Amino acid sequence: MDSQRSDINEAIQASGEATLEQATKKAKEKIDSFFNVRLDIAVTGETGSGKSSFVNALRSLKDNDEDAAPTGSTETTTEPTPYQHPTMPNVTLWDLPGIGSPKFKAKTYLKNVKFDRYEFFLIVSSVRFRENDIMLAKEIKKKKKLFYFVRSKIDNDIKSEKRKGIDKEKTLSKIRTNCEEELKRIGNPNIFLVSSWDTSEFDFEKLIDALRSGLPQSKKNTLLQSVPVYSVAILEKKVRMFQKIAWAIALISGAIAVAPVPGLSFSSDMAIVGSFFTSCYHSFGLDHKSLERLSELVNKPHLKSLKMSSLVAEFIKMSSLRLGASALVEFLCSLVPVAGSAASTAMSFTATRDVLLKGLDALAEEARKVLREAGLE
Missing domain, CATH: 3.40.50.300 (P-loop containing nucleotide triphosphate hydrolases)
Structure with missing residues (x-):
């Protein structure tokens, strides 16, 4: 538990804000611009x-x-x-x-x-x-x-x-x-x-x-998300960008976990986790249309037959199991005044961050494999 609280304190400090509330507000603005600007x-x-x-x-x-x-x-x-x-x-x-x-x-x-x-x-x-x-x-x-x-x-x-x-x-x-x-x-x-x-x-x-x-900055992220991935350099820039967003999402998850409402933290987490993995999947060029264009570009027809669409579903299922187990403990903690709220915040932050970064790493590795196969390392 101490390490989880240390994690969220580190995230607050990295945001440049003094409190969880201020850091969360900044994180919400960052996420909104990331997905909607x-x-x-x-x-x-x-x-x-x-x-x-x-x-x-x-x-x-x-x-x-x-x-x-x-x-x-x-x-x-x-x-x-x-x-x-x-x-x-x-x-x-x-x-x-x-x-x-x-x-x-x-x-x-x-x-x-x-x-x-x-x-x-x-x-x-x-x-x-x-x-x-x-x-x-x-x-x-x-x-x-x-x-x-x-x-x-x-x-x-x-x-x-x-x-x-x-x-x-x-x-x-x-x-x-x-x-x-x-x-x-x-x-x-x-x-x-x-x-x-x-x-x-x-x-x-x-x-x-x-x-x-x-x-x-907000529009830098939007442009980078949208451009095709035809080099390892562009892919790695995208990975670093999504890593930063994962931390912002985890901060919001931690703030929501404070509310003693059954299922609120879990449903909120799952909605944004799904959007996050879907965005990674398309931005990394793992969707069918991107693979089809890449296969024609490098003259390797087998690339278009790669099946990546199930990856997002797998990560969402994995996230559901991991976050669902965490959500019950978070809810019970949130019922305990002050100390319990702090514990639920730390647990939700850590669980959400770990799920997002693990899935991101896996999707990024699949994209690296595709680039290697295409000869675009």
């Missing part, structure tokens, strides 16, 4: 630049998936079109019409696409950045919002140059230099070379790091 991302570029494919890649979808943004060689986007993330309804990517089209003139573009709606802008080009792209970036800069230049279809350029005997590194260097030359009037622009087909290559991970660096 909105993130709206604008993706724009000229016709044929690959912006719709890029929107799909950020949503872990293929261009031919049912909910994918339509792609084509002609302008398929005539209005700002929202595309929800398939597993995170609070994240929306907006496929914007190309700047300079008849309905979206450069001078009035930001007003017509509702500039204030978006957290930042991704300006996509597959050949070269043009005057309209530069004009748009300058206007965004004036309004003190962030923008990033994305040079797409890099895989196509490498294949084309390889046929001429030019190797990958020289091609990438040449493209980066050309982009910097085209955009030198912007100052020191953020330029990222990406392939929407293969987000494990080139600058995709650097782009995600740059996007996160410009966001407030």
Whole structure:
């Protein structure tokens, strides 16, 4: 029992607050933002630049998936079109019409696409950045919002140059230099070379790091949750993020356990435990659609046949048994004034934390195995 009380005291101290009540309030705010904060991302570029494919890649979808943004060689986007993330309804990517089209003139573009709606802008080009792209970036800069230049279809350029005997590194260097030359009037622009087909290559991970660096903490977490896992580095960042949330959830569990209401602590714990494991499962890329896309990316068809869907159910069942046993003792303790309440708080905190971290570790290890199998260690 002393070690359990020490655990919760350590958690309170780590929160930066002086009391359980204050720490719990902070934890509730953190969890609410983690699961619910909105993130709206604008993706724009000229016709044929690959912006719709890029929107799909950020949503872990293929261009031919049912909910994918339509792609084509002609302008398929005539209005700002929202595309929800398939597993995170609070994240929306907006496929914007190309700047300079008849309905979206450069001078009035930001007003017509509702500039204030978006957290930042991704300006996509597959050949070269043009005057309209530069004009748009300058206007965004004036309004003190962030923008990033994305040079797409890099895989196509490498294949084309390889046929001429030019190797990958020289091609990438040449493209980066050309982009910097085209955009030198912007100052020191953020330029990222990406392939929407293969987000494990080139600058995709650097782009995600740059996007996160410009966001407030709550939205950093939302973005990190939503991006596909095609490297161990991204996976481990996600694991650390979920570890912090597990401690916040455990703090709330401890606070609820004080109330002498039969079943309250258990039902509250199970609801959030289910949400936690489900979020891990999707964020780590263990769902069927993510595995299917990964299997095509690395040309390993057996990956799509992996059955991971039962993992969440197993962890929820395990949690139910562990937390159910703890809940009865917590309830009996909560009936005892002062000392009993403190004991029930410590027990609930420790039980919930241990269940969440054990399940998180197991899901993370499965994701590591998938990356190893895919050759993306």
